[in-house]
Amino acid sequence: xxxxxxxxxxxxxxxxxxxxxxxxxxxxxxxxxxxxxxxxxxxxxxxxxxxxxxxxxxxxxxxxxxxxxxxxxxxxxxxxxxxxxxxxxxxxxxxxxxxxxxxxxxxxxxxxxxxxxxxxxxxxx
Numbered sequence: 001x002x003x004x005x006x007x008x009x010x011x012x013x014x015x016x017x018x019x020x021x022x023x024x025x026x027x028x029x030x031x032x033x034x035x036x037x038x039x040x041x042x043x044x045x046x047x048x049x050x051x052x053x054x055x056x057x058x059x060x061x062x063x064x065x066x067x068x069x070x071x072x073x074x075x076x077x078x079x080x081x082x083x084x085x086x087x088x089x090x091x092x093x094x095x096x097x098x099x100x101x102x103x104x105x106x107x108x109x110x111x112x113x114x115x116x117x118x119x120x121x122x123x124x125x
Contacts, residue, residue: 002026009119020079022094030099031106032077036090048106055103084123091118
């Protein structure tokens with residue numbers, strides 16, 4: 001069973017940047033994703049990546065500001081977050097999901113599993 005460990009969260013001012021890391025031990029599926037959950041809100045998908053082709057998905061709210069990437073050699077996935085806004089504040093989680101050989105399966109957000117413990121992002125004005 002895979003274990004995912006997130007790191008890199010912290011407190012930044014509006015407009016600042018953070019780089020989140022997710023390190024996996026064990027086998028991961030073809031899709032890797034970053035999700036976030038703010039207090040009182042449902043968990044939402046932020047970005048996903050299909051490992052075979054590098055195809056990415058971004059939520060509209062983060063397009064142009066966040067970048068998901070992966071390093072197969074390190075078995076890690078990253079989320080570069082720029083131009084942070086107060087509404088980006090949340091607990092960020094990474095997870096993995098089966099790809100079934102096609103990138104669009106990475107947007108089946110309910111399929112994601114093996115969640116990490118999360119890393120907190122705080123954005124202050």
